[in-house]
Amino acid sequence: MPALPRPTLRRVAHRIADEDASRPLWRHPATIAAAALALTLGAVPLLPDGGADDRGEIAPSAESTAESTAESTAAPAAVGSGEVTRAMRAEIDRVVAEGAALDRAQGRPALARASVRCATFEGQRYCLGFGWTNQSEEALAARLTTRPTSRATERTGDLDADGLLARAESRTSTARTAAERAELTMAARSVGKVWMLRHEIQGVPLPEGFAARHPEVTARTDARGGFGESYPERSKILSSKVAQAQNNTYWCGPTAMQAIGWGSQGRRKNQSYWARRLGTTTAGTAITDVVRVVNNKTDYDEPTHAGPYVVVDISDFTFKQWYRMVMRHVHDYQAPVVLHPSLLKQYYPYLDDDASGHFQVGRGFDRNPGGNPQLGYFEPWDQSRFDPSEPAIGRVQWRNAYRSFRANLAHFQHNIGV
Amino acid sequence: MLVRTTAGLALLLALAGCAGGDEPDPGDEPGDGPSRAATSTDEPTTDLPSGGTVGDPAVAEPVTAVLQWQDTGVPADVRYVKGPRWEALADPGNTRVDLQADGMAASVVAGRGRTISEVLMSEDWAVVVRQDKAETAPSEVAVVDLASGAKGTVTTPPAASGGSWALTAGDLHYPTYGDGGAYCLATAALADSNGEDGWCAPDRSGFSGLTASEHGVGLMTFDDARPVACRTVNLLDAGGVPQPLEGPTDCTAWDVAATADGAVWSEVPKPRRQEEARFHAAADGTYFDLGPGTTGTAVPCGDSVFFVRDPQGPDEPARLMRWTPERTLEVAYESPSTGNAFLGEPACGGGVLTLASYGEEGDEHVWASVS
Numbered sequence: 001m002p003a004l005p006r007p008t009l010r011r012v013a014h015r016i017a018d019e020d021a022s023r024p025l026w027r028h029p030a031t032i033a034a035a036a037l038a039l040t041l042g043a044v045p046l047l048p049d050g051g052a053d054d055r056g057e058i059a060p061s062a063e064s065t066a067e068s069t070a071e072s073t074a075a076p077a078a079v080g081s082g083e084v085t086r087a088m089r090a091e092i093d094r095v096v097a098e099g100a101a102l103d104r105a106q107g108r109p110a111l112a113r114a115s116v117r118c119a120t121f122e123g124q125r126y127c128l129g130f131g132w133t134n135q136s137e138e139a140l141a142a143r144l145t146t147r148p149t150s151r152a153t154e155r156t157g158d159l160d161a162d163g164l165l166a167r168a169e170s171r172t173s174t175a176r177t178a179a180e181r182a183e184l185t186m187a188a189r190s191v192g193k194v195w196m197l198r199h200e201i202q203g204v205p206l207p208e209g210f211a212a213r214h215p216e217v218t219a220r221t222d223a224r225g226g227f228g229e230s231y232p233e234r235s236k237i238l239s240s241k242v243a244q245a246q247n248n249t250y251w252c253g254p255t256a257m258q259a260i261g262w263g264s265q266g267r268r269k270n271q272s273y274w275a276r277r278l279g280t281t282t283a284g285t286a287i288t289d290v291v292r293v294v295n296n297k298t299d300y301d302e303p304t305h306a307g308p309y310v311v312v313d314i315s316d317f318t319f320k321q322w323y324r325m326v327m328r329h330v331h332d333y334q335a336p337v338v339l340h341p342s343l344l345k346q347y348y349p350y351l352d353d354d355a356s357g358h359f360q361v362g363r364g365f366d367r368n369p370g371g372n373p374q375l376g377y378f379e380p381w382d383q384s385r386f387d388p389s390e391p392a393i394g395r396v397q398w399r400n401a402y403r404s405f406r407a408n409l410a411h412f413q414h415n416i417g418v
Numbered sequence: 419m420l421v422r423t424t425a426g427l428a429l430l431l432a433l434a435g436c437a438g439g440d441e442p443d444p445g446d447e448p449g450d451g452p453s454r455a456a457t458s459t460d461e462p463t464t465d466l467p468s469g470g471t472v473g474d475p476a477v478a479e480p481v482t483a484v485l486q487w488q489d490t491g492v493p494a495d496v497r498y499v500k501g502p503r504w505e506a507l508a509d510p511g512n513t514r515v516d517l518q519a520d521g522m523a524a525s526v527v528a529g530r531g532r533t534i535s536e537v538l539m540s541e542d543w544a545v546v547v548r549q550d551k552a553e554t555a556p557s558e559v560a561v562v563d564l565a566s567g568a569k570g571t572v573t574t575p576p577a578a579s580g581g582s583w584a585l586t587a588g589d590l591h592y593p594t595y596g597d598g599g600a601y602c603l604a605t606a607a608l609a610d611s612n613g614e615d616g617w618c619a620p621d622r623s624g625f626s627g628l629t630a631s632e633h634g635v636g637l638m639t640f641d642d643a644r645p646v647a648c649r650t651v652n653l654l655d656a657g658g659v660p661q662p663l664e665g666p667t668d669c670t671a672w673d674v675a676a677t678a679d680g681a682v683w684s685e686v687p688k689p690r691r692q693e694e695a696r697f698h699a700a701a702d703g704t705y706f707d708l709g710p711g712t713t714g715t716a717v718p719c720g721d722s723v724f725f726v727r728d729p730q731g732p733d734e735p736a737r738l739m740r741w742t743p744e745r746t747l748e749v750a751y752e753s754p755s756t757g758n759a760f761l762g763e764p765a766c767g768g769g770v771l772t773l774a775s776y777g778e779e780g781d782e783h784v785w786a787s788v789s
Contacts, residue, residue, distance in 0.1 A: 154553070346763070389580055391624070392647040393689065394645055400728055402757075402759065403760050
């Protein structure tokens with residue numbers, strides 16, 4: 001894979017006044033809402049991640065250093081990014097062009113159908129906003145239209161169906177085209193990894209000629225095939241110090257990204273920094289943006305770790321497959337997982353209220369042979385910062401992994417960033 | 419004001435035991451504490467098993483006594499509460515709740531900008547809480563008299579948005595904001611629509627985990643310690659003031675529910691395993707170790723207190739545990755799935771339990787009468 005240019009270090013001089021500042025314990029929601037509005041006005045524009053990203057290419061950031069986390073080890077090489085073929089470019093052009101339908105879409109069902117558009121790259125389907133999936137466009141559009149927008153009142157910062165549709169509707173044609181082309185290009189370059197993931201995790205046979213077409217990934221085909229039994233009983237990455245509480249009710253994405261970026265770069269950047277890179281608004285953050293920023297601002301996307309991160313629909317995964325994916329990431333790739341659960345009390349029984357879709361950072365597993373498999377993760381949501389009905393709990397947690405799998409499945413997008 | 423001042427002093431005393439304490443070490447075992455339950459006033463009944471001391475509680479070995487569970491016919495992830503006669507069913511989006519019994523029906527719609535956040539039921543009343551999605555306006559409380567199906571509201575004191583709620587017989591306990599924005603516990607007598615605020619959490623503290631039964635009202639109070647709050651479990655005294663339970667290790671408690679002769683509580687010994695609790699019971703000044711359970715799942719129902727236990731091994735089911743007035747620990751439910759399985763928080767409606775069960779072999783949503 002050719003070495004891609006790395007943009008120069010960009011420093012954000014502006015620092016939002018209350019970022020990372022200590023806060024009073026009980027904050028009234030009205031205060032939070034007012035602050036949210038003010039911050040949104042200043043931070044909504046989607047900032048470019050760097051020169052390469054501006055061109056729709058995937059490039060590690062200059063801020064991706066060779067520093068590794070204190071707990072990381074020399075992981076086996078993972079997969080790299082592939083080339084965008086002529087056929088892929090044509091497919092990208094087709095899907096982007098179909099976005100013009102959004103300008104004419106009237107009503108939620110029409111908007112959903114126009115916004116969920118899928119490209120097929122080498123037999124794998126990528127759908128805008130949802131990631132790699134085996135679901136049809138119609139099925140995904142139905143998730144936007146027929147599923148309840150939110151069972152929960154409490155919102156932690158994941159972009160829900162309403163937010164996705166509002167964003168699709170509000171973008172100018174130029175902005176939409178640029179964003180979709182970048183998203184699809186990133187996807188196209190990751191198709192080798194997706195095939196490998198389907199092969200290794202789900203047992204899907206590789207297509208004829210795959211090795212020749214994807215030298216960036218085939219060097220790894222026999223690296224580890226006996227998932228589960230060949231893994232240690234437990235493994236974890238990332239220092240606990242990177243687990244912070246989100247400073248705004250809608251900043252679970254930036255806070256998860258803060259932990260991931262901190263783990264990669266070895267130094268902390270403010271949540272507002274990550275909010276700008278993610279394009280976070282008061283409506284929240286999209287998982288496709290989290291994956292984009294992981295790829296552009298950390299070294300976890302490099303072949304020494306996980307290769308390019310992708311958003312994968314896990315609705316056809318079994319729990320065992322889902323857990324294997326976590327183990328592979330944590331132990332083999334020494335790279336975190338972007339967890340995307342629905343934060344409901346039935347899955348997180350210590351919560352006082354149901355909450356929205358959410359982001360967490362998956363960073364460990366404990367196969368716990370005498371009990372049930374455990375998942376280690378960082379929890380950005382600290383309800384006690386915003387509500388006097390919940391005590392503070394630790395940001396570093398371990399739990400019954402099956403609960404997290406079901407919480408992931410309960411999310412209307414059913415996807416994860418790996 | 420006198421009530422609040424007294425309550426404040428009481429809680430300060432309770433929290434003083436936590437002040438300055440470090441985050442509990444994940445490996446710490448529960449330490450010794452006071453030797454009797456604060457709420458236990460009756461003499462021990464001689465024909466009941468006696469527990470041990472706080473430091474050496476008697477281990478309650480569970481026996482299987484599965485209830486007669488019946489399928490609700492409702493998906494596990496849909497809010498549903500069954501009572502002796504009535505049942506309440508929310509739509510998947512929590513925009514409305516339909517209540518029905520033989521020949522009677524009532525509906526509560528969340529309304530624009532609101533969602534259904536709580537559905538509570540006793541033998542005589544149903545309560546549906548409509549929460550402001552923006553969490554700026556007070557929650558609205560709709561009540562249904564289950565004798566007549568007539569609907570009403572609870573408007574005073576206004577309910578805080580969110581928080582913990584509990585209903586027993588005709589008394590509704592819920593959070594409200596008092597003078598100066600204090601977070602207070604309100605009680606409403608539904609029969610006469612008479613609500614009043616009572617005890618208020620002192621500054622820089624709060625409460626949650628309300629449970630209520632004929633034996634009393636339990637709640638967890640906590641301070642603003644970081645990274646983990648210092649938590650104390652309490653039962654309300656006759657004056658409506660929380661009295662800390664004697665027995666729990668300082669700062670580690672979570673669940674609490676009153677029983678006829680004491681209380682059931684849980685402790686979270688490892689802050690990084692927030693969902694893994696150890697349950698205990700106090701009974702007439704003696705103590706029982708009820709074993710592992712899931713944080714936040716203790717529910718009084720009928721004559722017993724129930725809590726959820728995750729599978730304890732790859733071949734073990736998730737279980738619903740029952741602490742009975744006879745001081746026995748029973749397995750009231752076992753999930754069809756083993757290993758990868760868990761149970762939702764049980765809901766009690768006038769002596770009827772509703773339970774959602776999740777697992778690899780399939781989910782189920784069931785109900786059973788406790789008594």
